[in-house]
Amino acid sequence: MEYLAFALKYRPQNFDEVIGQGHVVVSLRNAILKNRIHHAYLFSGPRGTGKTSLARILAKSLNCSQGPTINPCGKCPNCLEIIRGTSLDIIEIDGASNRGIDEIRTLRENVKLSTAGARYKIYIIDEVHMLTQEAFNALLKTLEEPPRHVKFIFATTHPHKVLPTILSRCQKFQFNLLPLEKIVEKLKKIVEAEGLEIQDSLLYAIARAGEGSIRDAESLLDQIAPVILEKKPVEDILSFLGIIDEEVLNSTLKALVEKDLSASLEIIDKIVKGGKDLGIFLNALLEHLRNLLLAKVSVKGFGELIDISCESKDFILKIAELISASEVLKIIDLLIEAKDLSGKLNTVRIPLELAVIKFSYQEKEKSAPSEKKNNEAGRKNSELKAVGQIAESEEKTIQSSAQLKNDFDLEMADFELEEESSVNVDDGGDMDESQELPDDNISVDGLKLKWREIIAYIQKSRAAIASHLLFAQPFSSQDSLVKIAYSKKDYFHKEIVEDSKNLKVIEDAVSKFMNKKIGIKFIFVEGIPAISQNSFKQEAVNNTEAEDNFQELDQDNEFIDGLIDTFRGSIHAED
Structure with a gap:
């Protein structure tokens, strides 16, 4: 049997399987149920959030033999052709490679033709913002008054680059980045279906590396599946992907909070010797410090603001008691400076180590408040004593002047x-x-x-x-x-x-x-x-x-x- 990538194999086939875009699903379902289907839709949002997948589901719902329906059967010829990508009435166009006015003129001629057997002829144009201004202008009239059997579904990651005249003729839906828990839930289903054994910490690391994109997370899981079968340690698997483990980030956070300079530098050295990208580590550390800062300033809703595992949330809440928000802001500022400096020096290690050393030494001067207060109190007492002696001496001098x-x-x-x-x-x-x-x-x-x-x-x-x-x-x-x-x-x-x-x-x-x-x-x-x-x-x-x-x-x-x-x-x- 031919191998199929996870992102394609586990692509949602109906509205129920779409995750993280409930607001879009509800609106489209109601439009189908009430027969208020618009002739042009614009799906915008980050990559890998389900724009093209939902466009195909909408096409199936409209052209299903039992439709229009919110639950396409997936068994009729029209549904099967759409699933296989062989339907003559569902035309997918890559806007990046078909962006000229000639391609749009061809489209204008073809929309006049009737369907090959489906209810609607549906044009799905991905990355529509890549079309030239001339191409957009050529599409305007057709988009404003298309034939009744034609529907347009546009998808883009940059809606601000689409001409306002095009936007005004479409119903717009904004797709959101997927929450971490939703991605982990989907990955667990794939792991279970594939018969893989994988730790939750690894799934969270993969989901976090996906940065809200379910497709990116599925691709990473697909990449490590052969390594998982060999039962490699989690550290080796993450190293294979270039992902920083949460345990490493937690250890680094602990070393910084405790001003343990040797431990901090040792972690950096291990990352370098392990062949990992320090730039990725620096970004991950900044994100982890952001989570720590939110734990300090946000009493309510802390768990909803960050996307990390429950174990890491508990760890951050504990470590937050040992450091002030101003100290967290200080190390964040130092790391941002290190990130900027790394671009000028063409190296990350030196600026990163300098930032860690600077923070540790600066905070060591402030890390013993009791000792400092005692010294300050002792100094003030000495000054007061000296002032008292001077006052006493001057008083005697005044009396005998x-x-x-x-x-x-x-x-x-x-x-x-x-x-x-x-x-x-x-x-x-x-x-x-x-x-x-x-x-x-x-x-x-x-x-x-x-x-x-x-x-x-x-x-x-x-x-x-x-x-x-x-x-x-x-x-x-x-x-x-x-x-x-x-x-x-x-x-x-x-x-x-x-x-x-x-x-x-x-x-x-x-x-x-x-x-x-x-x-x-x-x-x-x-x-x-x-x-x-x-x-x-x-x-x-x-x-x-x-x-x-x-x-x-x-x-x-x-x-x-x-x-x-x-x-x-x-x-x-x-x-």
Whole structure:
């Protein structure tokens, strides 16, 4: 007996055997029952969804000896001729190879002829969108007013390419892709009829590879039938077809979710060494990640949105609890980038591995939230503790700020009476500053009283310099040279302000407040207290008013300095 391909052998022969196109079947049945048969139909939809098969069933229903009927007998001469493809009254035309105006002119001449014995002469034109515009135009008049015994059934995968004038003369039916379960159900019937033993997981893999096309799925099953008879493992059979097993996709998904980089790279390596197409694997993985994303964002109707086996659905629902939707979107974006990059590099492996590595490393940085939170909490606690210590220190400084002024003045007075100072002074140069006594050519006490105002003034334009001056105090003066002291532990601040540009800013500010061109030299003196930052901030706030009164104070500057020197006093702001 001559071998017949599964797609032809198990082609539906009546309306009851058509799967996945119930809306079309119901409409055509009712049209036949009520004798409302149109002269032109357009069946559009993806390949392998039953357009041509349903056209033949409709032709049998119209030309059956017992018809028109919704249940053609399949035994009368007309039905048998249609089944065998030998009927003279059912003319099937391939629009791709008969697309010119000459073929349509021949058709126009033939439609005038009566039937050879059937009730209707039916023209089935497949891929009708391939006809040229001239051919369409030549068909228009015949299609609009055909002879009563002529019916047209057009089939196309691209209805948008058909001229609107043709579409307007047809009843249009849209064919849908078949659900996975419907395809698996049909494949099981074929397997049972052929006496084959095959696992459900393999049937689901074949059905999924068909992508909604029953014909493609039947062809794949037909292809592996000889391999199934040899009882080969499922992995070998899928490899033979170039199909990625759901178990491999589930394992990859698990490795990605768990950030198991070694497992992910090992799976990719096995696929390459197994001779499978990484491009197919990448597409299948993206589809599987799409299913995972839907499981995260769709609480209701999740099972209806995806076409995978029940086992894989359960697995995805479990794995969805371990990852967030944003993480799923991240890996999808990375894989899409890898897919685009693979076209430029002419290789899939490198972009795919880079995407997996990038995702694993990025997510590893986020994968230990508890540790990160603990570290963050510890860091914040340390910062709070440090801030508390600073606040406590500043509070003490504020409380004793007035006393510090008086104490420092007294120390300076005592220092003038000492022949040899016990204070260790070092400016890093050849001169021994410890042998010099403070000189009042420029009033050091007056400068100390204005020191905060000077810092506040500098802070307006050069805040960084002002912050380093908080750790210094005016120490002594000689002619037009003022020596400003740092403690040795604050050597870093001394190095900053000694920079030529920074030094000029400070000298200009001091000269302005002292009404005299002043040179400045920074030295080391142990025991120099830093200015309280809180009190300085308050000084800076009040400095605006002080700045307004600067010119007035400046006029009496020498008189005020004299009073301070004579009475050993200090200036205090009024409450």
